[in-house]
Every structure is written in structure tokens, then in C-alpha cells.
Amino acid sequence: MQKNHHFSYVIGAILILAPMLAQAETKDINQTKFSKQYAGWAATIEQTESEDMLATYPASVILWAGSTFSHQYNSPRGHKFAVADASHSLRTGVAIPPGGNGKSASCWTCKTPDAPRLIKEMGEEGFSGSNFVDLGPEIKSVIYCSDCHVDGTAKLALPRPHAQNAMAKIGLPFDEQNISMQGAQTCGQCHVTYYFQPENNNKVNMPWIFGNTADAIEKYYDTRRFYEWIHPISKTPMLKARHPDFEQWSRSKHADMNVTCITCHMPTVTDKNGNDYTDHKVSGALIHFDQVCAGCHKSKAQLTATLERNKAEVDAKSRQVQNLLVKAHYEAKAAWDGGATWPMMNEGIMGIRHAQWRWDFATASHGMYAHNPKEGLALLNKAIEQVSAARDVFKQVSSQVGAAKPVYPDISTKAKAQAAIGYDEPAAVKAKQAFIKEEIDKHWHPVATTGY
Numbered sequence: 225m226q227k228n229h230h231f232s233y234v235i236g237a238i239l240i241l242a243p244m245l246a247q248a249e250t251k252d253i254n255q256t257k258f259s260k261q262y263a264g265w266a267a268t269i270e271q272t273e274s275e276d277m278l279a280t281y282p283a284s285v286i287l288w289a290g291s292t293f294s295h296q297y298n299s300p301r302g303h304k305f306a307v308a309d310a311s312h313s314l315r316t317g318v319a320i321p322p323g324g325n326g327k328s329a330s331c332w333t334c335k336t337p338d339a340p341r342l343i344k345e346m347g348e349e350g351f352s353g354s355n356f357v358d359l360g361p362e363i364k365s366v367i368y369c370s371d372c373h374v375d376g377t378a379k380l381a382l383p384r385p386h387a388q389n390a391m392a393k394i395g396l397p398f399d400e401q402n403i404s405m406q407g408a409q410t411c412g413q414c415h416v417t418y419y420f421q422p423e424n425n426n427k428v429n430m431p432w433i434f435g436n437t438a439d440a441i442e443k444y445y446d447t448r449r450f451y452e453w454i455h456p457i458s459k460t461p462m463l464k465a466r467h468p469d470f471e472q473w474s475r476s477k478h479a480d481m482n483v484t485c486i487t488c489h490m491p492t493v494t495d496k497n498g499n500d501y502t503d504h505k506v507s508g509a510l511i512h513f514d515q516v517c518a519g520c521h522k523s524k525a526q527l528t529a530t531l532e533r534n535k536a537e538v539d540a541k542s543r544q545v546q547n548l549l550v551k552a553h554y555e556a557k558a559a560w561d562g563g564a565t566w567p568m569m570n571e572g573i574m575g576i577r578h579a580q581w582r583w584d585f586a587t588a589s590h591g592m593y594a595h596n597p598k599e600g601l602a603l604l605n606k607a608i609e610q611v612s613a614a615r616d617v618f619k620q621v622s623s624q625v626g627a628a629k630p631v632y633p634d635i636s637t638k639a640k641a642q643a644a645i646g647y648d649e650p651a652a653v654k655a656k657q658a659f660i661k662e663e664i665d666k667h668w669h670p671v672a673t674t675g676y
């Protein structure tokens with residue numbers, strides 16, 4: 225009996241220790257080999273602040289009517305929250321009925337290293353043709369070392385096919401660049417604008433065939449007669465810009481001086497033993513003013529004041545464009561309701577399309593007021609010209625057809641703007657919460673709930 229009793233203790237110890245031993249054997253090499261960089265990456269969980277951009281800019285709800293961007297649009301948090309924020313967003317929806325279509329799995333592309341893995345396993349179109357929620361249980365890691373490096377090494381990598389193709393399009397194939405440009409490209413594979421190709425199962429594509437300026441991308445879209453959705457108010461075929469940070473940086477003074485994303489947002493720091501390493505807690509440049517800014521900027525206070533002035537100017541110009549666009553959408557509606565035809569409306573509708581594209585390209589960028597304010601303000605000024613010309617067209621057409629005066633809604637708050645487009649946010653939140661409780665919390669990896 226005593227022998228059996230002892231044997232049971234041994235078996236119990238093995239059962240307890242086995243998972244621990246397995247975990248030790250499979251411990252991520254990056255965590256041990258690059259411990260300081262790993263600690264910096266892990267510290268992005270401290271970057272919890274996020275702003276409800278629709279509450280700050282309610283006019284955006286009208287501009288994005290017909291698109292899920294009018295449902296929810298928050299400023300980004302730290303990299304640690306990438307999977308959770310995508311999972312919980314109202315934009316990614318809920319469970320898909322059998323035979324139905326939901327958001328493309330392409331929405332996972334820049335949130336996790338599981339995306340390149342799944343692309344290799346399923347093929348690009350197999351991955352992109354899947355539903356976002358159906359692949360949710362497959363997502364087990366948030367933005368990580370292998371998104372930017374050959375796993376287990378410091379060598380830079382560009383694992384996403386859409387980025388490899390795009391960099392080659394503009395004459396910057398990744399393997400032929402110096403380490404500085406490669407560093408910028410690893411950020412640029414995600415901090416960039418893109419769209420989903422409808423003819424290729426919603427595969428991610430960067431529209432750079434003619435170049436990566438707002439004008440060149442617009443030419444590409446217009447040539448293809450591409451649009452993401454038809455605006456329900458003005459009937460405009462719409463375009464959407466998505467954080468074109470790499471594009472705007474590439475034409476900036478910083479780029480001319482070989483100052484990249486890494487230089488400012490992931491600077492070289494020194495540990496207590498005097499060893500240098502790259503800080504992987506991606507953060508604002510001003511935090512590291514002495515290391516990264518002081519070489520060119522004499523005073524932190526002066527630079528801060530310049531950035532605040534740029535930001536205020538961009539914000540004021542952006543709001544001006546937004547308000548003009550809201551009026552244009554409703555003035556187009558009045559003309560349509562009055563009996564206008566496409567030949568009469570085409571010029572004005574294209575004016576809305578092009579003006580809103582430039583507004584979006586200027587303001588969707590993270591920190592455009594710091595990266596390239598000159599380009600951003602030029603885009604907004606051009607947008608004012610274009611939307612003003614469009615409004616003149618709608619005024620003339622309305623006069624010709626005897627249309628009633630346009631009715632502009634109250635968009636002083638997000639709730640009022642969403643009510644104007646018929647979006648029931650409380651109902652959407654209720655449905656999303658039920659999906660989170662029944663699906664995400666029970667069947668997805670815990671990384672999908674980080675911070676919630």
C-alpha cells in the first residue's frame with residue numbers, strides 16, 4: 225500500500241511538471257535572445273488610451289455613410305491591443321449566418337503574425353476569401369517579432385505578400401534596400417493605405433501602379449472605375465484611405481535626411497550596463513527628444529509649439545472640408561430627388577469623390593501634422609476647391625430641375641449624425657456584446673480579449 229501511495233505521488237508530480245517542462249522547452253527564442261526588445265514590445269500594453277474619432281468629428285459619420293467606418297472609428301492603441309481591438313470593433317461584425325458573407329479575413333492581415341502563416345497555408349485568395357469571424361479562433365498572437373524579423377534573428381523581413389509586391393512597384397524591392405529603408409518598409413507593410421481587390425477574393429492590394437501619391441492612387445482607382453461603396457445620400461462611388469503613413473513620410477524632409485519611422489519611434493537606447501538596443505515600445509518621438517530630435521531641433525519647447533500649431537491648422541482645415549462635404553452630399557441628394565440625371569450630375573459627383581479622397585488621405589494618416597504637414601495641407605486645400613466646384617454643379621442642376629432646397633441634418637454629436645443615416649448603435653452594440661460573450665470569450669484565444 226505504501227509503495228502504491230508513493231507511486232501515486234510520482235505520477236501526480238509528473239502530471240504537474242509536464243506542462244511546465246513543455247512550456248520551458250517551447251519558450252519563444254525571441255523572449256530569451258532579445259529580452260530587452262521583448263520587454264519593450266510587451267510594454268505597449270501600457271498604451272491604453274484611445275479616442276472615439278466619430279465623437280470628436282461627428283461629420284465623419286455622414287461622409288462614411290454606407291460604410292462600416294460610420295459605425296465605429298477609434299484611434300489606435302498599443303500593438304498589444306491589435307487583435308483585441310479588431311475583434312471587438314463594431315466594424316468587424318458578428319457571427320455569419322450559414323451561406324452568408326461577412327467581413328473578409330483580410331482584416332486580420334496586419335494584426336497578427338498568424339496572417340502570413342495562414343496565407344502560406346491557404347494561399348492569398350483562400351485566406352482573403354474566408355470570413356473574418358470564421359478565422360478568429362486561428363488568431364493566437366498579436367503583432368510580434370516575426371512580423372518584422374526573420375523569426376529568432378535580428379534580420380529584417382517583409383512577410384506580407386501585398387507589401388513585397390507594392391515596394392517592387394515603386395522601385396524599392398525589399399531585398400535591394402539598405403537597412404534603414406528596410407526598417408521603414410517593415411513599418412510600411414501595415415502603416416500604409418490599401419484596399420481589398422473584389423476580383424481576387426478581397427485580397428489585400430496597395431494601389432501603387434502609378435505611384436503612391438494621392439493623385440497617382442486616385443488615377444489608379446479612376447482608371448479601374450473602382451469604388452468601395454455607393455454613398456446612400458449622394459450616390460457617389462466612394463474611396464477610402466487607410467493610414468497612408470509610409471506614403472506621406474516617403475516625400476517628407478525626414479525621409480530626405482534618412483530619418484525613418486525607426487529613428488523617431490523606436491530609437492536606440494542604452495541599458496544600465498551601457499549596451500545599446502532598439503526600444504520596441506513604439507511611442508511618440510518627443511518622448512525621446514534628446515536621443516532623436518536634438519540633432520536637428522534646438523528646443524523641445526519650440527518643436528512642441530510647432531507641432532501643436534501644425535495640428536491645429538490641419539484640424540481646422542479638416543473640419544472645414546468635412547462641413548463642405550456634408551453639405552455637398554445633401555445638395556446632391558436634393559438634386560437627385562428633384563429629377564436630375566447622371567449626365568447632369570457626373571461632374572459634381574466626381575468632385576465629391578475626389579475631394580473626400582484627398583481629405584481622407586490627409587487625415588487618416590497617423591501624425592500627418594508631424595510627418596508631412598505641407599502635403600497634408602495641400603491636399604486639404606485642393607479638396608476645398610473640388611468640393612466647392614461640386615456644390616456649384618449641384619446648385620445649377622437643382623435650379624434646372626426645380627429641386628427643393630436641401631435639408632441638412634443636425635450632426636452636432638455622433639449620436640445625432642448616426643441617427644441621420646439610420647444607424648442604430650445601441651442595437652449594434654448589443655449584438656456585438658452577445659457575439660463576444662458566446663463566441664470570442666469561449667472559443668477564441670485570450671489575445672482577442674486583451675484590454676477588455
